[in-house]
Amino acid sequence: MKSRLTLRNAEAAPLKAIEPFGAGAFAERIQRDLKAGYRLISFFAHKASSHTTRLYAVIAYDDDGLIRVAATNVADSFESLTPDTPQAHLFEREIFEQTGIIPKGHPWRKPVRFIAAAPEEAGVMKFHRVEGAAIHEVAVGPVHAGIIEPGHFRFQCEGETVLHLEMALGYQHRGIERALKDGPDKRSIHYMETAAGDTTVGHATAWCQALESLAGVDISFRARAIREIALELERLANHVGDIGALAGDIGFLPTAAWCGRLRGDFLNMTAVLCGNRFGRGLIRPGGVAFDIAKPQVADILNRLDEAYEGLDTAVPMLFDSPSVLSRFEETGRLSIHHAVDLGLVGPAARACGIEHDVRKNFARRPEPSTRFTISTCNTGDVLARGMVRWLEIQRSIAYVRDRIRSLPDDATMRPMKALRPAHFTVSLVEGWRGEICHTVITGADGKLAACKVVDPSFHNWMGLAAAMRGQQISDFPLCNKSFNLSYCGHDL
Amino acid sequence: MPPGAEFLHRPGGVERLRRDVAFHSVHGDEIAVDILSLFNLLLAFALAPLLPGIINRTKAAFAGRTGQPLLLPYFDIARLLRKGAVYSTTTTWLFRAGPVAGLAAPAAALTVIPALGQPALISFNGDIFLLACLLGMGRFFTILAALDTGSSFEGMGASRETLYAALAEPALLVGLAALAVVTGELSITGMFAGITGEVFARVVPVCALVAVALTLVFLAENSRIPFDDPATHLELTMVHEVMVLDHGGPDLGLIQYGAALKMWLLGSLVVGVIFPMTGGLYTTVVYVCAMFTMALGTGVVESIMARFKMPRVPQLLVAAGAASFLAVILAAR
Numbered sequence: 001m002k003s004r005l006t007l008r009n010a011e012a013a014p015l016k017a018i019e020p021f022g023a024g025a026f027a028e029r030i031q032r033d034l035k036a037g038y039r040l041i042s043f044f045a046h047k048a049s050s051h052t053t054r055l056y057a058v059i060a061y062d063d064d065g066l067i068r069v070a071a072t073n074v075a076d077s078f079e080s081l082t083p084d085t086p087q088a089h090l091f092e093r094e095i096f097e098q099t100g101i102i103p104k105g106h107p108w109r110k111p112v113r114f115i116a117a118a119p120e121e122a123g124v125m126k127f128h129r130v131e132g133a134a135i136h137e138v139a140v141g142p143v144h145a146g147i148i149e150p151g152h153f154r155f156q157c158e159g160e161t162v163l164h165l166e167m168a169l170g171y172q173h174r175g176i177e178r179a180l181k182d183g184p185d186k187r188s189i190h191y192m193e194t195a196a197g198d199t200t201v202g203h204a205t206a207w208c209q210a211l212e213s214l215a216g217v218d219i220s221f222r223a224r225a226i227r228e229i230a231l232e233l234e235r236l237a238n239h240v241g242d243i244g245a246l247a248g249d250i251g252f253l254p255t256a257a258w259c260g261r262l263r264g265d266f267l268n269m270t271a272v273l274c275g276n277r278f279g280r281g282l283i284r285p286g287g288v289a290f291d292i293a294k295p296q297v298a299d300i301l302n303r304l305d306e307a308y309e310g311l312d313t314a315v316p317m318l319f320d321s322p323s324v325l326s327r328f329e330e331t332g333r334l335s336i337h338h339a340v341d342l343g344l345v346g347p348a349a350r351a352c353g354i355e356h357d358v359r360k361n362f363a364r365r366p367e368p369s370t371r372f373t374i375s376t377c378n379t380g381d382v383l384a385r386g387m388v389r390w391l392e393i394q395r396s397i398a399y400v401r402d403r404i405r406s407l408p409d410d411a412t413m414r415p416m417k418a419l420r421p422a423h424f425t426v427s428l429v430e431g432w433r434g435e436i437c438h439t440v441i442t443g444a445d446g447k448l449a450a451c452k453v454v455d456p457s458f459h460n461w462m463g464l465a466a467a468m469r470g471q472q473i474s475d476f477p478l479c480n481k482s483f484n485l486s487y488c489g490h491d492l
Numbered sequence: 493m494p495p496g497a498e499f500l501h502r503p504g505g506v507e508r509l510r511r512d513v514a515f516h517s518v519h520g521d522e523i524a525v526d527i528l529s530l531f532n533l534l535l536a537f538a539l540a541p542l543l544p545g546i547i548n549r550t551k552a553a554f555a556g557r558t559g560q561p562l563l564l565p566y567f568d569i570a571r572l573l574r575k576g577a578v579y580s581t582t583t584t585w586l587f588r589a590g591p592v593a594g595l596a597a598p599a600a601a602l603t604v605i606p607a608l609g610q611p612a613l614i615s616f617n618g619d620i621f622l623l624a625c626l627l628g629m630g631r632f633f634t635i636l637a638a639l640d641t642g643s644s645f646e647g648m649g650a651s652r653e654t655l656y657a658a659l660a661e662p663a664l665l666v667g668l669a670a671l672a673v674v675t676g677e678l679s680i681t682g683m684f685a686g687i688t689g690e691v692f693a694r695v696v697p698v699c700a701l702v703a704v705a706l707t708l709v710f711l712a713e714n715s716r717i718p719f720d721d722p723a724t725h726l727e728l729t730m731v732h733e734v735m736v737l738d739h740g741g742p743d744l745g746l747i748q749y750g751a752a753l754k755m756w757l758l759g760s761l762v763v764g765v766i767f768p769m770t771g772g773l774y775t776t777v778v779y780v781c782a783m784f785t786m787a788l789g790t791g792v793v794e795s796i797m798a799r800f801k802m803p804r805v806p807q808l809l810v811a812a813g814a815a816s817f818l819a820v821i822l823a824a825r
Contacts, residue, residue: 145725250798251721257555323797474802477726
């Protein structure tokens with residue numbers, strides 16, 4: 001009997017261990033898994049040779065920390081999974097756009113990124129429209145008022161109430177996955193560091209884990225600790241910035257001003273590690289490019305204490321203000337059912353009560369000594385998304401303190417080896433925005449044959465659209481900020 | 493005698509006020525009164541842009557920043573007036589009329605506002621309606637100019653502004669009506685003169701309620717927190733700011749100056765109710781300080797609270813209207 005390939009996080013397996021299912025059995029297995037609550041974390045087509053295209057579905061079993069991979073060979077179409085399991089919808093649109101293979105029965109084959117080589121339907125900007133005398137349409141973007149990335153939002157409104165929000169992204173599409181093919185070369189790591197500029201450490205770590213597993217290299221515990229510290233500092237900087245921005249959006253001055261400055265303090269801590277505020281150049285295949293010396297440990301601990309002092313004043317002030325709570329509560333509410341159906345990840349999912357965090361569920365063996373607690377809320381509104389960030393900030397600071405005090409002694413870099421040919425690996429990292437999933441396949445020559453990068457934003461944009469239903473259009477910027485998704489991470 | 497006209501002949505009407513003022517002035521003649529009234533107006537024109545400057549400095553202090561120069565609004569207006577303007581081809585003369593009316597209306601309305609214990613430059617029975625109509629006209633043209641752009645953002649802003657104005661205007665008019673009932677005067681000059689002295693002690697509850705209502709109207713009409721956030725860059729959340737997004741250069745300069753005058757005007761009404769003034773140099777100092785304190789207070793409010801969710805804004809404006817109505821009931825009792 002054919003079975004699926006079972007992997008742990010960042011564990012490689014020979015490609016021939018994946019035996020393709022028949023089309024019917026493939027769809028059935030995946031739907032059974034998704035309905036049982038497991039998550040589709042990656043789903044893509046890979047043209048294995050000139051005449052076969054293979055679909056890979058990567059499913060996360062959070063409870064066991066296992067990743068299962070199912071595959072099937074397709075010709076020009078396959079039965080869409082979307083009607084029964086909505087979390088597949090964007091993956092299937094992407095597959096259609098990139099290969100022209102039709103997901104039969106997919107309700108909405110709109111292009112994802114408007115790539116140049118798309119089949120005939122791609123590039124058509126058709127938006128769902130609500131008709132009626134009292135309905136008005138509001139188009140926002142792709143050029144926005146703030147200094148943010150480009151993306152287009154189309155609202156169908158009845159007065160101030162949003163009936164439907166549709167997004168058109170793709171303005172930042174740079175062809176990163178294509179550029180990684182036949183690598184890795186000198187550029188690859190830089191592509192990953194800028195896949196989503198605010199998630200440099202997250203994507204670079206996921207990428208390096210994937211390459212190291214394909215090469216069969218184990219990095220030192222010291223390098224792992226430094227990577228984890230950098231990842232948490234990235235989370236801290238972004239979460240603090242987000243809480244400040246949430247305060248700014250509702251015109252709550254004190255927290256907006258304080259957190260804006262404190263975000264810079266956390267970025268500077270990353271600069272203490274490697275000289276770059278975003279962690280560029282720190283994480284390299286085989287380990288980390290910069291070691292932490294004793295004075296730096298003291299410096300970072302000192303800065304953490306100072307920053308925490310500021311945060312401990314500024315953030316409770318926000319969550320204790322009645323005027324703030326009246327803005328945050330019940331705004332942009334998303335139920336846990338919607339969050340599960342759409343396959344949400346990261347703080348947005350945890351704010352709905354989903355207990356999922358790669359750092360806990362897919363912790364790499366052997367696990368770090370620190371016990372890890374998943375931060376969750378259960379109301380699914382803007383308040384919950386802010387609160388989850390505040391909880392994570394406090395726990396991350398404790399974690400960094402712990403890790404940096406007990407750095408293992410070892411080399412920071414181990415020599416990389418050649419990648420094993422015809423292997424398959426899945427690498428997961430809990431970036432600050434959520435789960436980052438890199439799936440990498442090597443060809444017979446040991447070069448990269450396919451790379452699938454899934455940024456958390458790819459899962460979560462639909463969550464924002466769902467959260468806006470029935471909300472005030474004036475609350476959109478606030479809801480948007482509470483998700484704070486990446487455009488370039490989605491567009492790649 | 494037509495109804496209402498008896499107020500004209502009541503003791504304590506405009507005539508008595510003019511005599512009072514003449515008594516306080518050095519020369520003691522009618523011309524001196526007019527010059528002093530003109531001085532009030534010039535004071536407003538000169539000092540109005542300081543108010544947004546003070547608000548911004550206050551907010552900066554709360555945020556731990558040095559903040560912009562106090563006189564920046566003046567430089568901003570001067571800079572904008574020197575610039576050119578770009579007009580969309582979809583717009584008509586209405587779009588250009590918006591900023592002009594937006595400045596002309598508060599500038600004209602200031603002529604019926606008494607200050608420093610002096611009568612207003614223009615004062616007649618029922619001039620509160622002239623005040624309301626002028627403010628309404630300024631808003632009307634701003635809204636038309638916004639709609640003229642055909643932008644969905646500006647349309648939404650216009651719709652919100654109209655709703656809020658429909659609730660803020662009654663609060664303003666009824667609040668002033670309460671003063672009219674208390675003093676038996678039908679001109680703003682008469683009302684403010686009528687609540688001075690020992691009368692004030694008697695009508696404190698009415699004045700307090702009217703002051704609350706007018707302060708809320710002051711914050712709403714000047715698009716301040718908690719009603720609106722003048723500092724935001726997010727078009728979807730804006731009320732007033734979004735309506736003037738397409739204006740630039742001299743037009744924007746006129747709009748900013750007009751907004752400052754409007755702030756001065758509504759602030760004067762609040763200050764007039766809280767500190768009834770009889771004239772003299774002392775009054776001038778108190779008046780100007782009170783205006784600056786008003787700006788300071790606005791800055792403090794903006795520093796310590798978040799703006800309201802949009803559906804809650806009308807509730808607060810209705811509360812302002814209710815305070816005004818209560819004041820009328822108290823006054824008529």
